[in-house]
Amino acid sequence: xxxxxxxxxxxxxxxxxxxxxxxxxxxxxxxxxxxxxxxxxxxxxxxxxxxxxxxxxxxxxxxxxxxxxxxxxxxxxxxxxxxxxxxxxxxxxxxxxxxxxxxxxxxxxxxxxxxxxxxxxxxxxxxxxxxxxxxxxxxxxxxxxxxxxxxxxxxxxxxxxxxxxxxxxxxxxxxxxxxxxxxxxxxxxxxxxxxxxxxxxxxxxxxxxxxxxxxxxxxxxxxxxxxxxxxxxxxxxxxxxxxxxxxxxxxxxxxxxxxxxxxxxxxxxxxxxxxxxxxxxxxxxxxxxxxxxxxxxxxxxxxxxxxxxxxxxxxxxxxxxxxxxxxxxxxxxxxxxxxxxxxxxxxxxxxxxxxxxxxxxxxxxxxxxxxxxxxxxxxxxxxxxxxxxxxxxxxxxxxxxxxxxxxxxxxxxxxxxxxxxxxxxxxxxxxxxxxxxxxxxxxxxxxxxxxxxxxxxxxxxxxxxxxxxxxxxxxxxxxxxxxxxxxxxxxxxxxxxxxxxxxxxxxxxxxxxxxxxxxxxxxxxxxxxxxxxxxxxxxxxxxxxxxxxxxxxxxxxxxxxxxxxxxxxxxxxxxxxxxxxxxxxxxxxxxxxxxxxxxxxxxxxxxxxxxxxxxxxxxxxxxxxxxxxxxxxxxxxxxxxxxxxxxxxxxxxxxxxxxxxxxxxxxxxxxxxxxxxxxxxxxxxxxxxxxxxxxxxxxxxxxxxxxxxxxxxxxxxxxxxxxxxxxxxxxxxxxxxxxxxxxxxxxxxxxxxxxxxxxxxxxxxxxxxxxxxxxxxxxxxxxxxxxxxxxxxxxxxxxxxxxxxxxxxxxxxxxxxxxxxxxxxxxxxxxxxxxxxxxxxxxxxxxxxxxxxxxxxxxxxxxxxxxxxxxxxxxxxxxxxxxxxxxxxxxxxxxxxxxxxxxxxxxxxxxxxxxxxxxxxxxx
Numbered sequence: 001x002x003x004x005x006x007x008x009x010x011x012x013x014x015x016x017x018x019x020x021x022x023x024x025x026x027x028x029x030x031x032x033x034x035x036x037x038x039x040x041x042x043x044x045x046x047x048x049x050x051x052x053x054x055x056x057x058x059x060x061x062x063x064x065x066x067x068x069x070x071x072x073x074x075x076x077x078x079x080x081x082x083x084x085x086x087x088x089x090x091x092x093x094x095x096x097x098x099x100x101x102x103x104x105x106x107x108x109x110x111x112x113x114x115x116x117x118x119x120x121x122x123x124x125x126x127x128x129x130x131x132x133x134x135x136x137x138x139x140x141x142x143x144x145x146x147x148x149x150x151x152x153x154x155x156x157x158x159x160x161x162x163x164x165x166x167x168x169x170x171x172x173x174x175x176x177x178x179x180x181x182x183x184x185x186x187x188x189x190x191x192x193x194x195x196x197x198x199x200x201x202x203x204x205x206x207x208x209x210x211x212x213x214x215x216x217x218x219x220x221x222x223x224x225x226x227x228x229x230x231x232x233x234x235x236x237x238x239x240x241x242x243x244x245x246x247x248x249x250x251x252x253x254x255x256x257x258x259x260x261x262x263x264x265x266x267x268x269x270x271x272x273x274x275x276x277x278x279x280x281x282x283x284x285x286x287x288x289x290x291x292x293x294x295x296x297x298x299x300x301x302x303x304x305x306x307x308x309x310x311x312x313x314x315x316x317x318x319x320x321x322x323x324x325x326x327x328x329x330x331x332x333x334x335x336x337x338x339x340x341x342x343x344x345x346x347x348x349x350x351x352x353x354x355x356x357x358x359x360x361x362x363x364x365x366x367x368x369x370x371x372x373x374x375x376x377x378x379x380x381x382x383x384x385x386x387x388x389x390x391x392x393x394x395x396x397x398x399x400x401x402x403x404x405x406x407x408x409x410x411x412x413x414x415x416x417x418x419x420x421x422x423x424x425x426x427x428x429x430x431x432x433x434x435x436x437x438x439x440x441x442x443x444x445x446x447x448x449x450x451x452x453x454x455x456x457x458x459x460x461x462x463x464x465x466x467x468x469x470x471x472x473x474x475x476x477x478x479x480x481x482x483x484x485x486x487x488x489x490x491x492x493x494x495x496x497x498x499x500x501x502x503x504x505x506x507x508x509x510x511x512x513x514x515x516x517x518x519x520x521x522x523x524x525x526x527x528x529x530x531x532x533x534x535x536x537x538x539x540x541x542x543x544x545x546x547x548x549x550x551x552x553x554x555x556x557x558x559x560x561x562x563x564x565x566x567x568x569x570x571x572x573x574x575x576x577x578x579x580x581x582x583x584x585x586x587x588x589x590x591x592x593x594x595x596x597x598x599x600x601x602x603x604x605x606x607x608x609x610x611x612x613x614x615x616x617x618x619x620x621x622x623x624x625x626x627x628x629x630x631x632x633x634x635x636x637x638x639x640x641x642x643x644x645x646x647x648x649x650x651x652x653x654x655x656x657x658x659x660x661x662x663x664x665x666x667x668x669x670x671x672x673x674x675x676x677x678x679x680x681x682x683x684x685x686x687x688x689x690x691x692x693x694x695x696x697x698x699x700x701x702x703x704x705x706x707x708x709x710x711x712x713x714x715x716x717x718x719x720x721x722x723x724x725x726x727x728x729x730x731x732x733x734x735x736x737x738x739x740x741x742x743x744x745x746x747x748x749x750x751x752x753x754x755x756x757x758x759x760x761x762x763x764x765x766x767x768x769x770x771x772x773x774x775x776x777x778x779x780x781x782x783x784x785x786x787x788x789x790x791x792x793x794x795x796x797x798x799x800x801x802x803x804x805x806x807x808x809x810x811x812x813x814x815x816x817x818x819x820x821x822x823x824x825x826x827x828x829x830x831x832x833x834x835x836x837x838x839x840x841x842x843x844x845x846x847x848x849x850x851x852x853x854x855x856x857x858x859x860x861x862x863x864x865x866x867x868x869x870x871x872x873x874x875x876x877x878x879x880x881x882x883x884x885x886x887x888x889x890x891x892x893x894x895x896x897x898x899x900x901x902x903x904x905x906x907x908x909x910x911x912x913x914x915x916x917x918x919x920x921x922x923x924x
Contacts, residue, residue, distance in 0.1 A: 022174070023174035023175065026174050027173040027174060027176065028338055029041055030042070031172060031174075032178055032333060032335045033164055033169040033334050033335065034334065034335050035164060035343065035351045036159075036352065036355040037132065037164075038163030038167065039156075039157065039163060040169070040171065042078075042083065043086060043100075044153075044154070044156070044157055045071050045075040046083065046086060046087055046101075047100065047125065047132060047133060047157065048075065048153055049067060049071045049074065050129075051125070052070070053066070055067065055125055056124065056130065057124060057125050061124050062122060062123065062124065063118070063119065064084060064118040064121045064122060064123050065118040067087065067123060068080050071083050074146060074153075075146050076147075077147045080118070087103075087118075087123060088103075088107050088115045091103035091107045091123065092108060094109075094216055094217050095216065095265075096216060097167055097168070097185075097214060097216045098166055098182075098185060099126055100125065100126050100128060100129040100132075100167075101123050101124075101125065101126060101129070102123065102124050102125065103121060103123050104122040105120055105121035106120070106121065110217070110268050111269035128479055131161060131475065132157045132158075132160070132161075133158070135363045138362070138366040139363075139365075139366050140358075141154050141158050142156070143155065158363075160475060161185060161188070161189070161479075162192070162352040164180060165180070165182075165183045165188050165348060165349075166183055166184075166185045167182050168181045168182040168213075176333060176340060178333035179330060179331045180330065180332055180333075180334075181213035182214060182216065183212075183213055183214050184214040184480070185481075186476045186479075186480030186481070187211070187214070187483070188210060188349075189472040189473070191209035191210045192349055192353065192468070192469075193472050193473075194206070195346070195349055195350070196353065196469055199350075203228070203231050203344065206231070206345060207227070207228070210231075210345065211487055212224065212227040212238070212485070213238070213328075213330075215264040215484065215485045216484065217261065217264050217484075218260075218261035218484045219241065219243065219261050219262060219263045219264060219486075220242075220485070220487075220488060221238050221239065221240055221487045222238075222488055222489075223239060223488075223490025224487065224489070226238035226330070227330075230330035232344055234331065234332040234333070234344055235329075235331055235332075235342070237329050237330070239328075239490075240263040240264060240327075240485075241263065241319060241324060241325045242261055242318075242324040243260050243261035243486075244259050244318070245257070245260070246258070254307070255304075255305045255309075256304050257302070257303040257304075257305065257314060257315060258300060259302075259303070260299055260300060262299065262324075263323060263324070263326040263328075266323045268292065268294070268299070269292070271301075272291075272292050272301060274322050275287070275318065275322055276290050278317075278321055278322065281587070282574055282575075284318065286305055286306055286313060286317070287304060287306065287309075287314055288304045289302075289303070291303075303318070313500065332344065332345070332348060334348070353468065356468050357461075357468070360457070360467055360468070361457075361464065365454075367450070368455070368458070371447050371451050373419075374443075375444060375448060375451060376417070376419060376420065377419060378444035379444065380416050380420025380423060381423060381440050382440055382444055383414070383420075384414075384420075384427075385440065387414065390414075391408070394407050394408065395425070404421075405418070405421045408420075408421040500552055500553070500571050501552070502551055502552055503519055504519070504552075505549070505550060505551070505552055505570055505573075506518050506520050506548075506549055507556075507570070509547075509582075510581070510582070510768075513584055513596075513597075514583065514585065515585045516575065516576035516580065516581075517574070517575055518576070518577075547762055547801045547803045548600045548602070549762065549804065550600075550602040551604070552569075552571040553570070554570050554603060555567060555568070555602075555606075556568050556569070556573070556602065557600065557601040557612075557629055557651075558589055558597055558600055559598055559600070559614070559639055559648060560595045560596060560648070561597075561598045561647040562594070562595050562647065563638065563642050564592070564636035564637065564639060565629050565637045565638075565639040566591075567629070568588065568589070573588070574588075590634055590635050590636065592636075598648045598650070599648075599649070599650050599651050601652070601653055603626070603653065607626060607627070608625070608627055609655060610627075610653055610654070610655060611624065611625060611655070611679065612624050612626055612629065612651055612653060613651065613652045613654050613660060613677070614639060614650070615649055615651070615662060615698060616640070616642060616646045616649060616686070617646055617647045617648075617649050617697050617698055618643065618645065618646040618697075619688060619689055619690040619698050620646065620686045621660065621662070621688075622640055622677065622680055622684060622685070622687065623654075623677045623678070623679050623680065623686075624639070624679065624682055624684075628682050629682075639682055640682075640683070640685065641685045642685070649699065650701040651701075654703045656674065657675075658703040659671055659672065659703065660672055660674050660677075660689065660701065660702075660704075661703070662689050662700070663698065663700045663712065663736075663739060663752040664698050664699060664736065665699045665742070665749055666692075666742060666748075666749070667741060668736040668739065669710070669738075669752065670689070670690045670730055670732070670736030670737070671724075671729050671730060671736075672689070672729060672730055672731060672732040676731070687732070689732050690733070690736055691735050692735070699749055699750060700749075700750075700752045700753075702752055702753060702754045703754075708755060708756055709724065709756070709775075709780055710722050710726075710739070710753075710755075710783075711753045711754070711755045711802075712740040712749060712751075712752045713750050713753075713790065713799060714740060714746040714748065715747035715748055715749075715798045715799050716747040717790055717791040717793045718740075718746045718787045718790060719778060719787050719788070720780075720781050720786075721755065721775070721780045726783040737783070737784075738784045739784070740783070740784075740785070740786065740787055741785065741787075743786060746786055750799055750801070750802070751801070751802055753802060755775045755804060756775065757775060759774075759775040759804050760773065760775065761803065762802065762804075763791050763799060763801070763802050764799070764801040764802070764803075765797050765800060766797065766800050767797050769797075771790075
């Protein structure tokens, strides 16, 4: 049996204790400032070492290496580079609001240039730094041994001003961080005096004196909420922007944005590089050049604007994409009584006032003690001068100094104290003159007055408060300057939508992932059967896969085949020429590996009574509140949970009262009301919407709230319209009814759209060709027919997409004759036929239509073949199947009642992401 050793400690216990000691050492001894003097230990040791070297503001400079050596050799046993970096920052006027070190040489720049080596630079204390060391020799603060206990150093400095607020501080400890902005010393002094007069002041009252931080690099603070939050709770985030003005060349009339002030801690050189990079990437499109024109006169960054560009738009882009706008996270964390604590601004001021009270009291006690000692000596000297002859005779009669001292202290003679007797014996003969006697008397009387004053200080707190106020007035008079950072009301971010013209855009996306936008007006209208125009340049083996139309002011919800949802404004998408590739979508959206865009929803604004209907390749549908997607994440939101063999193919926005149409590749369509789908969370799987064959697929979905016609299109360029009434409503989960024949001539069905007579269409092929045509030129015929030709395709060309254009674009555009591929006579005849086709369908109208087209292929549209008859039989069977819900559907319904774990995790991630964004802004 192993006996228990009392000297053995559990490794778990030892690690906990050791790590706790290490953490507290970092927190107290390195990373966090003291609330009283606002300094970390390294800053305090640097100033103390310079004082000991008499490296004062009115003395010659000393080599930085000399000071660094003293600091690390006597007080701070760490690396020399850490100490020198501290000294450099204390000398940089763009880092500290009020520098404490006067540097001579290269101490770096706002461009991020490194300072010269410590052997080249020279330093001395600033005059303001002496205000932090005043009265240090009067026992005003506690002293502690240095690291090797060979000498002592102050635990805190008896500073006359609250450096924690005046110069701020930042640091990362173990599990905590501090980030305190600098303030104007004059404003801080005013606040301290007001608080001394009325200790009951609240935060809004204090903000009358300290409206907010005052950064050394100027800048503009937007909004006061973040300041108020920080001052009242200890945490807050403020928005700091660069100061920009627009200059206009009087000759060329060209505009230039000139930047003269930057947010705090922004590297100017890196900022210019970033702007140049964004200009090359077309993120900032309105700028033609960027130049750093800074000189000794001050900062100046020039950003030239292209002709006819709106300056406010470019400025907003600079704010959004660069550090022209930053979020400064304020964290008032400091050390008090050797413990870290979060403070309000009032508590910081109160702690400083209490510190000054203690310093003044301890200084007064020290001065009182010295005054009383001196008064005691002067009293003895005065008495001795009154009995000069007797004193001289006594001393001459003494055999030694000790005997003379005993004679003077004899109570039977003069009864001097030992201190007085020693002072009498040490007095020079010249002080026996009458003039010297008067000086001693005057000094004695003055000392008595000082003693009375010191006692008055110690006996009245009001007197102490008055001394602090006098110190604040003195500091403000000598060191205060004008505020540098402007504070303006938060007008919010510039509403760029008010500056960008609202117009409809054609957004095209190629299969290989290139995206761009162009105005709809770029494409002229053509009649049915035209050749079309090139919509997008494509690389070899690439083609346009998606086409959408939306206003520049709308929001795009990009929904991928994996069911994730991303967000972007239409005007944020890259503008490119009609024949250019555009920009890789992976540079805009953070897609996961294997993720591809499935559809895009246009959202004018997020509303509570709107829903997103999604459909998958295997026939499942789900409904979710539109507002669930109003707070996007850069990594996307989970929109639907998919089976391993399934993918999302379509999504639409509904108002809760619409009918849903699903179309399969086999040419079938099912119609059911969306109320059959209950609203579920983002991450649910949804329910069965359409039953498909084992090798079948759903190719499209539409939603309907009022009467339209249903357009179905096939891959070989054929299509047709049918009345909505031709599609009877069924129960979801059925197979549907035939809508268009998927014959060898037609090919498989590509998509379906609900259209009106006034609509126009965009059709895109896999070769990148696009045609724009009127809906009214497409026949309305019975649903189980083959349709008519919509676009002429080459043998190896397929139709891949069709999109609907807004009505106002159809009315405003003129038809270009040179782009038409049919004669005017044909146009007239077609218009007459189209007018007939808007009436109820009849055999006579279809005969007339065939005569106009003169196309033998289209005769098939009138004669349903045997397959069509079988189709009707299948429709009946499908209706019977619809009456009995599928077992999988019931299981799916049960699944949807309980949100998926992934969905819950996603929601938690969303919340954490929002918090992390605020914390990240706070740390930056």
